[in-house]
Amino acid sequence: MSKPALYYSLFSPPARACILTAKLIGLELDLKLVDFASKQHLTPEYLALNPQHQIPVFVEADNEIFIDSHAIMAYMVSKYANNDDMYPKDLKKRARIDHMLHFENGVLFQVIKDMVRRNIYGGEAEFNPVTLEMCSNAYSFLESFLGDSPFFGNSAVLTIADVCLNTTLVTLDLLIPVDDKKHPRLRAWMERMKTLLPSYEDVNLSGAKVLCDRIKKTMRGNKIKADSITEYD
Numbered sequence: 418m419s420k421p422a423l424y425y426s427l428f429s430p431p432a433r434a435c436i437l438t439a440k441l442i443g444l445e446l447d448l449k450l451v452d453f454a455s456k457q458h459l460t461p462e463y464l465a466l467n468p469q470h471q472i473p474v475f476v477e478a479d480n481e482i483f484i485d486s487h488a489i490m491a492y493m494v495s496k497y498a499n500n501d502d503m504y505p506k507d508l509k510k511r512a513r514i515d516h517m518l519h520f521e522n523g524v525l526f527q528v529i530k531d532m533v534r535r536n537i538y539g540g541e542a543e544f545n546p547v548t549l550e551m552c553s554n555a556y557s558f559l560e561s562f563l564g565d566s567p568f569f570g571n572s573a574v575l576t577i578a579d580v581c582l583n584t585t586l587v588t589l590d591l592l593i594p595v596d597d598k599k600h601p602r603l604r605a606w607m608e609r610m611k612t613l614l615p616s617y618e619d620v621n622l623s624g625a626k627v628l629c630d631r632i633k634k635t636m637r638g639n640k641i642k643a644d645s646i647t648e649y650d
């Protein structure tokens with residue numbers, strides 16, 4: 418039977434979360450790189466997979482298509498893992514993990530979306546105060562949610578909530594660092610995850626750097642443009 422396929426690019430935190438989850442449960446994926454530089458995600462072939470033109474997309478061996486990293490991670494663990502540790506079947510435990518998946522999607526990841534909107538596409542040369550506030554609030558909420566638990570969702574073991582929060586946080590941390598004075602538990606969890614997640618350097622950090630470099634480079638370009646306009650005012 419052929420392997421399931423994952424359409425991905427390493428710059429994408431949700432795509433990295435799916436790759437790391439598959440590695441953690443020993444699931445081999447047929448990795449299909451989507452070339453954003455040539456706008457492959459906007460081609461008719463890709464839109465047939467995901468009309469929302471986003472990565473990641475998971476295509477099962479029987480050609481069934483699943484969209485959204487959180488749904489993909491939950492599916493991969495439920496179908497292929499040897500146990501339910503990473504996505505518990507117990508409804509109360511699962512509700513706590515689901516909470517963190519929704520938090521990642523609806524709050525933390527929105528900080529990156531806001532930066533992309535303002536700093537890559539909106540011409541802004543600095544981080545907007547709104548973005549900074551969104552980020553600081555998200556870090557503070559995470560610090561509180563984590564509490565004294567080793568993992569998110571009050572879990573005693575690593576789950577898909579930790580994986581998706583981590584791939585997004587590793588990216589954000591390069592842009593707006595998690596302050597160990599303000600968020601000591603979050604910082605300690607991030608350090609621990611470096612050793613618990615597979616492929617930290619070659620997948621997680623290297624992918625995060627690609628997105629971070631793109632944002633920083635565009636911001637520098639926006640600054641040069643803004644300065645030259647001011648000079649001729």
Ligand SMILES: N[C@@H](CCC(=O)N[C@@H](CS)C(=O)NCC(=O)O)C(=O)O
Pocket residue numbers: 428429430431432458469470471472473484485486487522
């Ligand atoms: N909620 C989605 C978010 C996916 C997403 O925003 N992917 C971005 C890359 S990080 C993308 O493909 N953007 C291209 C576009 O929106 O055209 C998930 O978790 O999979």
